[in-house]
Amino acid sequence: MSFIKHEHEPRGNAIRHEVATYIGLGQNTYTPTQVAVAKAKGCHLWTVDGRKLVDFTSGVLVQNLGYRHPKFEKYWASYRNGLPVNAYNMVSHVFAKASKCLIKSMKTNPNAQKILWAASGSEGIQKAMWTALHRYPDRNIMVATRYGFHGKKGLAADVTGETSKNPDVRFISFPMEEEKEPEFYQEELDALHKAYPGKIALLITEPYLGAKGSFHPPVWYHQILQHWCNKHDIPFIFDEVQSCFGRTGNMYAYESYQVTPDLVVLGKGLANGEPAAAVVGRADLIDSLQYGEASDTYSASVPACAAVCAALDVFKEDRIVNSARKNALKLGKRLTDLAAEFSFIRDVRGEGMVYGVEIEDAITANRCVLEAYRATTRKGIHFLGPLAEKVLRVSPPLVITEEELEEAFSLLHKAWRRITGK
Numbered sequence: 001m002s003f004i005k006h007e008h009e010p011r012g013n014a015i016r017h018e019v020a021t022y023i024g025l026g027q028n029t030y031t032p033t034q035v036a037v038a039k040a041k042g043c044h045l046w047t048v049d050g051r052k053l054v055d056f057t058s059g060v061l062v063q064n065l066g067y068r069h070p071k072f073e074k075y076w077a078s079y080r081n082g083l084p085v086n087a088y089n090m091v092s093h094v095f096a097k098a099s100k101c102l103i104k105s106m107k108t109n110p111n112a113q114k115i116l117w118a119a120s121g122s123e124g125i126q127k128a129m130w131t132a133l134h135r136y137p138d139r140n141i142m143v144a145t146r147y148g149f150h151g152k153k154g155l156a157a158d159v160t161g162e163t164s165k166n167p168d169v170r171f172i173s174f175p176m177e178e179e180k181e182p183e184f185y186q187e188e189l190d191a192l193h194k195a196y197p198g199k200i201a202l203l204i205t206e207p208y209l210g211a212k213g214s215f216h217p218p219v220w221y222h223q224i225l226q227h228w229c230n231k232h233d234i235p236f237i238f239d240e241v242q243s244c245f246g247r248t249g250n251m252y253a254y255e256s257y258q259v260t261p262d263l264v265v266l267g268k269g270l271a272n273g274e275p276a277a278a279v280v281g282r283a284d285l286i287d288s289l290q291y292g293e294a295s296d297t298y299s300a301s302v303p304a305c306a307a308v309c310a311a312l313d314v315f316k317e318d319r320i321v322n323s324a325r326k327n328a329l330k331l332g333k334r335l336t337d338l339a340a341e342f343s344f345i346r347d348v349r350g351e352g353m354v355y356g357v358e359i360e361d362a363i364t365a366n367r368c369v370l371e372a373y374r375a376t377t378r379k380g381i382h383f384l385g386p387l388a389e390k391v392l393r394v395s396p397p398l399v400i401t402e403e404e405l406e407e408a409f410s411l412l413h414k415a416w417r418r419i420t421g422k
């Protein structure tokens with residue numbers, strides 16, 4: 001049976017062999033390293049064969065506070081102290097507190113009034129869309145921005161990508177490499193409204209195209225979408241599953257893009273690793289669902305709500321967003337330096353603490369991931385497998401220190417020189 005093996009990694013190879021034997025390929029996303037992890041702390045991972053890696057992924061933009069953050073762990077334990085793990089048919093003070101505090105943390109958006117919880121990003125997206133469809137039962141058209149990623153399940157999958165099995169989905173353009181004027185997008189929206197008067201139930205978009213390879217639009221783009229939605233009373237849904245909790249240099253990306261969406265969907269970094277997602281938005285939309293219409297077994301579990309409370313406390317007390325902004329300047333500069341040295345880097349795109357490094361082709365991109373992993377015999381950098389075939393995502397924990405960043409980039413320079421043979 002074929003499986004990923006690395007030289008001098010007997011323990012890791014044994015685990016990868018068992019994984020290949022017992023677990024379906026579909027379970028994991030392809031990463032050429034298939035790191036076999038033994039422990040994690042701060043911004044570092046240790047492999048079972050004793051190698052130390054700087055984590056450039058934050059899980060998958062989940063552990064924004066890094067791994068085993070002492071204050072987060074302490075608060076998390078104290079919030080869930082004594083409570084059951086599952087509170088499906090009960091309510092608890094952490095359920096109420098997480099909801100209240102999360103809404104308060106979004107006070108820059110007056111539409112952040114009520115909440116529905118979910119256990120994954122795609123479920124949160126689906127619940128957000130349900131609220132709009134229930135609020136306006138005579139409307140069926142769902143507008144989505146092209147090449148977005150909202151998840152692999154249900155309605156989230158229907159509005160992902162560029163085509164949909166769902167006959168009610170219509171895609172509109174999202175700025176990528178081409179430079180189009182605002183009028184182009186405005187005309188597209190107006191044509192859509194003309195084609196389906198009174199029939200558009202919602203518009204869903206991402207702050208930036210993450211999975212498609214890091215395309216970050218000009219600020220005016222989302223403002224055009226929101227203005228059009230407001231004008232025609234169409235719920236504007238902002239998918240912040242990936243961008244929430246400090247990634248773009250603000251607590252929420254709607255602040256970076258200066259919009260106030262009707263519904264914001266949060267996930268990933270929201271609970272620093274515990275499965276939690278949430279839809280926060282206009283009360284009239286959220287209240288369009290009745291008892292049980294958005295309930296499920298695992299949403300708003302006690303550990304999830306406790307983790308949200310703990311993460312919010314740490315973000316506030318340690319001014320995480322402020323320090324992330326400082327780190328972001330350093331990260332942007334170091335990535336530009338990297339692009340200046342290596343001609344196989346075609347572009348660097350990003351903001352805050354989330355960047356995409358576009359490599360000239362997929363083979364080189366995979367090699368970059370592997371060489372970074374094996375930077376020296378004992379140390380390396382952990383990347384996800386390339387996105388959109390050849391884009392390396394750079395999204396270290398927000399709490400990475402300046403020294404850790406410096407060390408990571410010096411390892412990267414060393415590792416990637418093996419590709420150019422210099």
Ligand SMILES: Cc1ncc(COP(=O)(O)O)c(C=O)c1O
Nearest residue numbers: 120121122149150151239241242
């Ligand atoms: C922007 C965005 N929306 C939705 C999702 C889906 O989240 P989940 O994998 O938790 O279902 C993701 C996951 O990568 C995402 O990045």
